[in-house]
Amino acid sequence: MMRSGVILSIYLFEGRMAVICYDSPVNPNGVQAKQPCVLVLGFFDGVHLAHQHIINSAKKLAIQENMQLAVMTFFPHPKEVLDPREIQRPCMTPLSLKIKIFEQMKVDALYVIRFDKEFSSLAPAQFVSDFILPLNPKHIVAGFDFTYGKYGRGNMDSLRDHTMGQVNIVTIEKLERHGQKIGSTLIRQLIQSGKVDRVPDYLGDYYTIHGSVSPSQSKFFSFKVKISENYMFPHSGLYQIAWHQDEYEVNASCLIDADSPAPKCLVKLPDKFMFPPAYGSEITVKFITKINGIYEMTWNHAETSGLIHLSPTSNWRRDDLGKTANYGKS
Ligand SMILES: Cc1cc2nc3c(=O)[nH]c(=O)nc-3n(C[C@H](O)[C@H](O)[C@H](O)COP(=O)(O)O)c2cc1C
Numbered sequence: 001m002m003r004s005g006v007i008l009s010i011y012l013f014e015g016r017m018a019v020i021c022y023d024s025p026v027n028p029n030g031v032q033a034k035q036p037c038v039l040v041l042g043f044f045d046g047v048h049l050a051h052q053h054i055i056n057s058a059k060k061l062a063i064q065e066n067m068q069l070a071v072m073t074f075f076p077h078p079k080e081v082l083d084p085r086e087i088q089r090p091c092m093t094p095l096s097l098k099i100k101i102f103e104q105m106k107v108d109a110l111y112v113i114r115f116d117k118e119f120s121s122l123a124p125a126q127f128v129s130d131f132i133l134p135l136n137p138k139h140i141v142a143g144f145d146f147t148y149g150k151y152g153r154g155n156m157d158s159l160r161d162h163t164m165g166q167v168n169i170v171t172i173e174k175l176e177r178h179g180q181k182i183g184s185t186l187i188r189q190l191i192q193s194g195k196v197d198r199v200p201d202y203l204g205d206y207y208t209i210h211g212s213v214s215p216s217q218s219k220f221f222s223f224k225v226k227i228s229e230n231y232m233f234p235h236s237g238l239y240q241i242a243w244h245q246d247e248y249e250v251n252a253s254c255l256i257d258a259d260s261p262a263p264k265c266l267v268k269l270p271d272k273f274m275f276p277p278a279y280g281s282e283i284t285v286k287f288i289t290k291i292n293g294i295y296e297m298t299w300n301h302a303e304t305s306g307l308i309h310l311s312p313t314s315n316w317r318r319d320d321l322g323k324t325a326n327y328g329k330s
């Protein structure tokens with residue numbers, strides 16, 4: 001049975017990028033783009049270095065050809081819908097952050113399709129005829145391993161057939177670092193195993209979560225970060241972090257408890273800070289490195305004592321903080 005799709009919302013993000021969210025299923029009646037575009041396809045969790053390369057290549061092409069740059073992505077992640085073990089799959093880049101990043105990358109239009117079971121069972125050819133071709137793409141850009149349609153059977157070769165020679169298909173070759181594919185799966189594994197210092201090689205920056213300041217039990221020395229969305233948490237333990245608020249960057253340490261049902265993030269204020277920033281204010285936490293071998297206390301102990309103790313066996317020194325915190329800034 002074919003039902004009409006519903007356009008959930010169309011809005012201009014900060015006045016420049018149009019964000020068009022389709023409620024699935026299935027057949028996006030009404031989404032017809034008149035202007036020709038270069039269309040990029042993928043989920044893009046992390047918007048890592050390979051994703052950035054794909055989008056920047058497509059942007060160059062769009063400028064050369066005087067066309068719009070459009071990105072099509074899905075929400076939520078297909079695995080969250082199709083794999084029963086992945087209910088409420090946390091992301092590195094929740095949709096609201098992805099939207100901001102695409103806007104900064106000068107994408108003109110972002111199509112977000114709600115991914116649900118009915119949408120997932122569309123035949124590859126039907127997805128292309130109903131969702132892709134109405135957007136008037138003259139070039140489609142995606143990576144070598146992009147897949148689409150029921151069981152993920154569509155690929156970059158079939159895309160050529162399904163677009164019936166009307167569209168130029170640009171396949172981006174596999175991008176690697178240290179002999180490994182730059183990929184969301186790899187970066188997720190690094191974060192979840194605490195190897196956050198290796199993340200920038202693939203992500204292009206340290207892993208960063210966004211939240212707001214909330215009180216901890218101890219009024220001094222520390223504060224909790226209330227995470228705003230379903231961000232993935234690093235492995236439990238103590239981390240060297242850079243915390244950002246407005247234009248300030250502060251080096252600090254942070255205790256992560258990722259193992260409880262509601263993961264927690266407690267930031268220890270550096271010595272010169274007596275009081276935490278204003279409760280409710282927005283903050284980002286950038287994970288620089290895990291401080292190994294010195295985290296032996298429980299979450300409750302850390303919070304009630306108001307201090308995160310460093311064991312004397314640690315070779316980590318306070319001076320080490322800050323060496324890398326300006327990573328990514330020119
Ligand atoms: C219409 C459609 C149906 C899909 N059906 C399935 C599916 O049945 N099983 C699956 O594992 N993935 C399915 N996917 C997800 C894709 O395999 C792929 O993960 C998604 O298009 C994002 O591509 P990327 O992971 O290369 O970014 C489907 C995607 C689309 C667009």
Ligand SMILES: Nc1ncnc2c1ncn2[C@@H]1O[C@H](COP(=O)(O)OP(=O)(O)OP(=O)(O)O)[C@@H](O)[C@H]1O
Nearest residue numbers: 042043044050142143145146174175182183184185
């Ligand atoms: N290393 C890479 N080289 C070239 N293309 C890539 C690379 N990584 C991702 N892509 C492309 O980027 C788009 C988005 O891919 P996707 O969101 O699946 O990222 P991913 O890093 O491959 O994720 P995962 O590890 O979960 O497969 C797709 O078109 C995909 O083919």
